[in-house]
Amino acid sequence: MEALGFNAGFLLSQIVNFVVLLVLLRMFLYRPILNMLEERRERIRESLEAAERARQEVVQSQKAYEEELAKARREAQQIIERAREAAERQKEEILAEAREQARQLIARAEEEIAYERQQAMAQLREEVAQLSLEIAQKVIGHALSEAEHRQLVRQFLAEVGESR
Amino acid sequence: MSRVLNSKVLVAVVLVLGTIVAGKLVAPAALPGIQLPAEMVPILGFRVPNTLLHTLLADITLLILAFLATRNMKEIPDGLQNFAEWVIEGFYGLTEDIAGDRARQWFPLVMTIFLLVLVANWWELVPGVDSVGVVEPPHGETGFVLAKVGPLYALTAEEVKLEYKKEGEKAGEKAGAEMGEGEAKEGEGKEGEGKEEGFPTTEDGRPIGVLVPFLRASATDLNFTLALALISMAMVQYYGIQALGMGYFTKFINLKGGAMGFVVGLIETISEFAKIISFSFRLFGNIFAGQVLLFIMAFLLPWLVPVPFYGLELFVGLIQAFIFAVLTLAFLANAVVAHDDHH
Amino acid sequence: MDLQFLSAGLAIGLGAIGPGIGVGLLVMGALQAIGRNPEAAPEIRTNMILGIAFAEAIAIYALVVALVLKFV
Numbered sequence: 001m002e003a004l005g006f007n008a009g010f011l012l013s014q015i016v017n018f019v020v021l022l023v024l025l026r027m028f029l030y031r032p033i034l035n036m037l038e039e040r041r042e043r044i045r046e047s048l049e050a051a052e053r054a055r056q057e058v059v060q061s062q063k064a065y066e067e068e069l070a071k072a073r074r075e076a077q078q079i080i081e082r083a084r085e086a087a088e089r090q091k092e093e094i095l096a097e098a099r100e101q102a103r104q105l106i107a108r109a110e111e112e113i114a115y116e117r118q119q120a121m122a123q124l125r126e127e128v129a130q131l132s133l134e135i136a137q138k139v140i141g142h143a144l145s146e147a148e149h150r151q152l153v154r155q156f157l158a159e160v161g162e163s164r
Numbered sequence: 165m166s167r168v169l170n171s172k173v174l175v176a177v178v179l180v181l182g183t184i185v186a187g188k189l190v191a192p193a194a195l196p197g198i199q200l201p202a203e204m205v206p207i208l209g210f211r212v213p214n215t216l217l218h219t220l221l222a223d224i225t226l227l228i229l230a231f232l233a234t235r236n237m238k239e240i241p242d243g244l245q246n247f248a249e250w251v252i253e254g255f256y257g258l259t260e261d262i263a264g265d266r267a268r269q270w271f272p273l274v275m276t277i278f279l280l281v282l283v284a285n286w287w288e289l290v291p292g293v294d295s296v297g298v299v300e301p302p303h304g305e306t307g308f309v310l311a312k313v314g315p316l317y318a319l320t321a322e323e324v325k326l327e328y329k330k331e332g333e334k335a336g337e338k339a340g341a342e343m344g345e346g347e348a349k350e351g352e353g354k355e356g357e358g359k360e361e362g363f364p365t366t367e368d369g370r371p372i373g374v375l376v377p378f379l380r381a382s383a384t385d386l387n388f389t390l391a392l393a394l395i396s397m398a399m400v401q402y403y404g405i406q407a408l409g410m411g412y413f414t415k416f417i418n419l420k421g422g423a424m425g426f427v428v429g430l431i432e433t434i435s436e437f438a439k440i441i442s443f444s445f446r447l448f449g450n451i452f453a454g455q456v457l458l459f460i461m462a463f464l465l466p467w468l469v470p471v472p473f474y475g476l477e478l479f480v481g482l483i484q485a486f487i488f489a490v491l492t493l494a495f496l497a498n499a500v501v502a503h504d505d506h507h
Numbered sequence: 508m509d510l511q512f513l514s515a516g517l518a519i520g521l522g523a524i525g526p527g528i529g530v531g532l533l534v535m536g537a538l539q540a541i542g543r544n545p546e547a548a549p550e551i552r553t554n555m556i557l558g559i560a561f562a563e564a565i566a567i568y569a570l571v572v573a574l575v576l577k578f579v
Contacts, residue, residue, distance in 0.1 A: 003200065003201075003578045004200050004201075004386055004574065004575070004578065005200040005201030005202060005385060005386050005387065006386055006387065006390070007201070007213075007387055010202070010213055010215075010216060010385070010387040011387045011390060011391055011394075013216060014216065014219060014382075014385075014387050014388050014390075014391035014392075015391045015394065015395060017216075017219055017220070017223065017391075018276070018280065018391060018392065018395055019395075020223075021223050021226065021227075021276060021280060022272060022273065022276045024227060024230075025226065025227070025230060025272070025275070025276050025279070026272040026276075028227070028230045028231060028234060029226075029230035029233065029234060029248065029252070030252065030271065030272050030275060032234040032237060033233070033234065033245075033248055033249055033252045034252065034256065034268075034271075036237055036241075036249070037249060037252075037253055037256075040239065043239075199578075200574065200578055258553070261550075261553075438564075441568075441571070442564035442567055442568070445567040445568075445570060445571050446560065446563060446564060446567050449566075449567050449570045449571075453570075483556070486556065487556060487557070487560045490553065490556070490557060491557065491560055494557060
């Protein structure tokens with residue numbers, strides 16, 4: 001054993017040396033670095049979680065916003081629809097009223113026209129009778145009696161009225 | 165084109181070969197005496213094994229690195245902290261793969277084995293280790309002729325047998341080293357006052373001595389590797405008992421399985437000791453062989469040729485550190501599992 | 508003296524044959540496994556290294572014997 005270099009004292013000193021080194025390295029190297037790694041892992045996990053939460057929030061608010069938007073759109077649509085219906089109804093009413101008024105106007109106009117015509121016809125008849133009496137007087141040269149004239153004119157007018 | 169290429173290749177080959185030959189001629193290196201026990205270096209009046217000094221050097225390196233890496237911890241790491249985190253996180257992941265829940269418990273042991281063995285192995289490859297030290301009179305039958313370089317001495321490649329020169333006259337002060345440094349002088353006075361013996365000389369008066377390097381790879385000392393192996397296997401037994409209570413011993417003394425079971429238990433017991441031996445000799449053998457390989461390469465052809473072997477030793481040093489740590493881990497993981505479900 | 512060196516050389520030389528073959532087989536198997544299933548490469552590599560360590564232990568016993576023969 002001696003020739004191979006074994007020596008109890010040296011062996012013991014190497015063992016002691018190793019144990020001391022182990023303790024020192026554990027204190028000054030492994031612990032701080034492992035703690036640092038652990039801390040960093042924790043922090044990364046936390047920030048990932050926070051990011052995930054933030055993402056969820058964004059998704060949620062996005063969804064809420066979209067819902068709101070859809071609702072608003074729906075309402076607007078309804079309002080427009082209602083307005084259109086109202087307008088339609090109003091249009092119908094106005095149109096009906098206008099048509100009614102037009103009809104009344106036309107009716108009144110027709111009445112007036114009929115009345116005017118009546119008037120004109122009566123006047124014309126009067127004038128024609130007068131005129132034809134005068135003409136007949138001139139042509140015949142002497143005056144028929146008033147009664148004869150009238151008889152004649154009436155006869156003539158009746159003929160005219162029949163042929164018309 | 166090919167002619168140009170060929171001539172370039174030729175020039176390169178000639179240059180490389182020329183360098184190698186020139187190295188052999190200009191700077192022949194001594195082949196140091198290869199011995200298993202650590203050399204004892206005189207430091208402050210004590211004789212300390214140089215492998216122990218090497219281990220302390222590795223300790224200090226590790227502690228300085230640890231201090232620098234954790235001195236100014238930042239949330240976003242850079243530089244050394246980043247590197248330390250990379251190493252530790254990587255190894256911790258490996259530990260978790262094998263050890264599961266017990267990773268936190270075993271990690272310091274395994275990581276320390278890995279780091280210490282790795283740093284100790286890699287320090288071996290730094291120039292100056294194995295080659296700077298105290299020059300002493302030869303302990304054995306051969307020594308090297310010394311050459312004076314300034315205030316220091318360097319070993320030449322000239323090796324002499326000196327059975328007939330044992331009682332040579334005193335040859336000046338000892339000290340110095342191959343490519344020596346100021347610190348080489350430190351040992352001189354103290355060592356001199358203790359023994360007062362001088363250097364033998366050659367017939368033409370040149371001193372003869374041997375080099376006692378200050379540093380020698382820790383793993384080339386069986387005490388270092390055996391210490392690690394003992395710690396490792398002791399921890400394996402400790403955690404085995406902790407996890408399984410007295411049931412742990414049924415692995416070794418198996419009376420239920422009949423004669424066959426008893427023999428299996430016996431083999432388990434023997435293999436437990438064999439693990440200590442193979443642990444310590446695996447690391448020792450690899451690093452010692454690597455050291456001898458580097459010595460011999462430097463001795464045969466000192467320039468350029470050793471370079472690839474340095475690369476190889478870098479790799480071997482890493483792999484051996486890794487194997488030591490991971491095998492410890494595997495044995496630990498194996499020990500805490502109940503063995504009844506086998507067979 | 509000479510026989511001692513010879514026996515040490517033979518011990519490690521012969522003792523390295525088996526582990527050499529063993530390591531070769533191990534690496535062959537591991538490389539084939541990685542070729543078939545590249546996703547499992549890290550796991551296979553770790554186990555391969557462990558297996559090599561066990562095979563190498565045999566060569567280490569030979570080394571111990573050689574060292575004992577040479578130095579003791």
